[in-house]
Amino acid sequence: MSEAVQLDTGHELDLGWMDQHGQWDTKAEQSKYGLTLADIQIGEYGDAPVESDNQTGRPRGAAERPGSYRIGNYAVRTKSEIWLDNASFLYEEALQRQWSSATDIPWHTIEPLPDDIEQAQCTMDTFLTEVEFVAGDVPARWISQTTPDFFEARNVLLCQVMDESRHMDVFRKRALANGGGLMKATGGTAGVVGSIDLSRDFTEMSSRLHISGEGAVLTIFRMGELMAYNDAEKAIYRLCAQDEARHVAFGVMHMRYMAETAPERHEEIHCYLDEAERGILAGSQNPAxxxxxxxxxxxxxxxxxKKHFDEGRNKLIAIRRRQLSEYIKRVRSAGFGDRFDNGRSQVPEILADIAA
Ligand SMILES: [Fe+2]
Ligand SMILES: [Fe+2]
Incomplete structure (x- = not known):
């Protein structure tokens, strides 16, 4: 026991706090990637509870403080609702791969473009600015709803919010960098945003945002090279795709965890996918x-x-096709591929129609 100490100056040190701590003698060791979150998931500190009763913001593994008041009204306190196995990895990757929209884009490579191309680019920039705004806004409101015991998953989402704010600003910067500007708001996110906002459950939100919405945007970014007219635009798409792949991976890995640990929720998840697919199909039908x-x-x-519109349309159809096939792969990887084999999903049919 640490006893109180009387100092010469007259101060008395209590020191009682020295005996109140979580697991002691903890010695985390770094791996080849440095001291990562995975490396400190040791002993009692590594145990994320299946159900969390932590309403006081107590750091996981810290000693309890009697008489604490509630500082959070955490709705997400069941592990399967938000957990994923590789959250630590995604978080460390997000930290290592931050980039600056001010200095990592070779803005000087942008040169004047024909009016129709600049207008089309500025429309895409306006649309993507709208998309990225939503992509940051929606996960942000779930972070404060989640118990601190699941901080690894929260930290990945916090990084996503940072990533999305950078995506929002980089497309805005591109619109304002070459003699054009923002175009009329496209409203392209209206349907999707409405339903994401109405999600009452984290997994419902994640299936709409991470798996279907961001999945489709990731395909566009990956094909961005085909739409780029200079190295600046190529860099924008490449760097955004790198971030976006992480966000989509969060959704897939979370859904996989949910599939494995909460089989009673399978049917409910299929319903979320039914709904997400209605949005995907509305955007993909009659792409030509x-x-x-x-x-x-x-x-x-x-x-x-404009004059080469038909050629562009054929390439666009190829992108739509890729969006659908990547969506199928993602959902299969998440453990819900049965919907494509038992006729529940119309996506394979539409994909076959587009391919024909
Ligand atoms: Fe984004
Ligand atoms: Fe994203």
């Missing part, structure tokens, strides 16, 4: 016939101007 603003702009960028 109907061209809302963003599709027209993409086809103009892909083809090389």
């Amino acid at each position: 016939g109907q061209f809302p603003t963003t599709s027209e702009s993409m086809a103009i960028l892909l083809g090389g101007g």
Whole structure:
């Protein structure tokens, strides 16, 4: 026991706090990637509880403080609701791969473009600014709802919010960098945003945002090279794709964890996917016939101007096809592939139609 000490100056040190701690003699050792979150998941500190009763913001593994008041009203306190096995890895990767939209993009490589190309680019920039705003806003409101005991998953989401704010600003910067500017708001996120906002459950939100919404955006970024007219645009798409792949991985890994640990929720998750697919299909049906603003702009960028619209449209159809096949792979990887084999999902059918 540490006893109180009387100092010469007259102060008395209590020191009682020295005996109140979590597991002691802890010696985390770094791995080849440095001292990562995975390396400190040791002893009692590594145990994320299946159910958390932590409403006081107590750091996981710290000694309890009697008489604490509630500082959080955490709705997410069941591990399967938000957990994923590789959260620590995704978090460390996010930290290592932060980039600056001010200095890591070779902005000087942008040169004046024909009006139709610049207008199409600025429309995409406007659309993506809208998309990225939502992609940051929605997970942000779930972070404060989640118990500190699941901080690894929270930290990945905190990084996502930072990533999305950078994505939002980089497309805004591109719109303002070459003689154009922002175009009319596309409203392209209206349907998706409405439903993401209405999610009552984290996994419901994640299936809409990470798996279907960001999955589709990731495919666009990966094909961005085909739409880019200079090294600055190529760098923007490449760096955004790198971040976006992490966000999508969060959704897939979380859904996999949910599939493995909460089989009673399978049917419910399938319902979320049914709903997400209605949105995907609405955007993919008749890709050659109907061209809302963003599709027209993409086809103009892909083809090389209004005059080459048909060529661009064919490339756009290839992108739509890739969006659907990547979606199928993702859902299979998450453990819900049975929907494609038992006829519940219409996505394989639509994919076959587009391929024909
Ligand atoms: Fe993003
Ligand atoms: Fe994202």
